[in-house]
Amino acid sequence: MGGLRQFTPATRSLAIAAVVVIALLGSAFAIGRGIAPTGAPVTSSATTPHPTDQPAAPETPAPDDSSAAAEAHDGGTVAVPEPTASSDYYDEGTQRTTGTSTVALTFDDGPNPQYTPQILTSLREYGVTATFCVTGKNASAYPELIQAIVADGHTLCNHTWNHDIALGSRSPDEIRADLIRTSDAIHAAVPDAPIAYYRQPGGAWTYSVVSAAQELGLTPLHWTIDPRDWETPGADPIATTVLDEVGPGSIVLLHDGGGPRQDTVDALSQILPELITRFPVAALPPSIT
Numbered sequence: 001m002g003g004l005r006q007f008t009p010a011t012r013s014l015a016i017a018a019v020v021v022i023a024l025l026g027s028a029f030a031i032g033r034g035i036a037p038t039g040a041p042v043t044s045s046a047t048t049p050h051p052t053d054q055p056a057a058p059e060t061p062a063p064d065d066s067s068a069a070a071e072a073h074d075g076g077t078v079a080v081p082e083p084t085a086s087s088d089y090y091d092e093g094t095q096r097t098t099g100t101s102t103v104a105l106t107f108d109d110g111p112n113p114q115y116t117p118q119i120l121t122s123l124r125e126y127g128v129t130a131t132f133c134v135t136g137k138n139a140s141a142y143p144e145l146i147q148a149i150v151a152d153g154h155t156l157c158n159h160t161w162n163h164d165i166a167l168g169s170r171s172p173d174e175i176r177a178d179l180i181r182t183s184d185a186i187h188a189a190v191p192d193a194p195i196a197y198y199r200q201p202g203g204a205w206t207y208s209v210v211s212a213a214q215e216l217g218l219t220p221l222h223w224t225i226d227p228r229d230w231e232t233p234g235a236d237p238i239a240t241t242v243l244d245e246v247g248p249g250s251i252v253l254l255h256d257g258g259g260p261r262q263d264t265v266d267a268l269s270q271i272l273p274e275l276i277t278r279f280p281v282a283a284l285p286p287s288i289t
Helices: 002-006 009-035 116-125 136-141 143-151 165-169 172-189 207-215 235-245 262-278
Strands: 071-073 076-078 104-108 131-134 155-158 195-198 251-255
Touching: 104 116, 116 143, 116 262, 131 136, 131 143, 136 143, 136 172, 143 155, 143 172, 155 172, 165 172, 165 207, 172 195, 172 207, 235 262
Parallel strands: 104 131, 104 251, 131 155, 155 195
Antiparallel strands: 071 076
């Protein structure tokens, strides 16, 4: 600092102040480096790990049973909620074949006063029994059709109260309440009829809905073949798809409700006579042992 004596007092003061500031800045820089983290920065994952009992879902579950776009009831159309994306899409434990050489025809979304009686007549003509996955709302509206289904020896399946594709994304209590309400509506028409199966609308299975069905003694029922009759492509394409793809143990997805189903009714006149020559065709067992 002796060299500063050659400057005026004011100049010496400015020089001393500059030295002090430079020293302070150097100290701060050293301290900052000492506490800063080293290595690559850590970023958080955008994906929440699934519990071990809920495997990660496919990127986009693609429901095949799209008849939920609308539900016909008393000649009108009732809008049905669009599917809600679920982070726990899960179809383990669902039944996709009969497990035997027998082929099972299944009919969803009914009963319907226009189409169900025609389908029952066709099945009766060929001595075939089937499985009817009915909604609680329609079972309540048309109990006589539920009675006719059971009287002909067909099996009943719970298909939610109002074809709720998003049911699996709801709370366990809501899921159970819906399934119980639906089974109660079916039993109001046929008190002693067994209900052994549950089919999730749209095939939108989740861990929660599979678990709730199983807890209520219902086997989650999927399918093997979907001729997409809910798109009303015409009787010929429906029949061709079923007859080309069917094999031992196939479960065939068809519809007797949820929209115009005359294509399905007409397709049966092509499907049934050939199908019964190739495979045993019968309803799924009405009780699970």
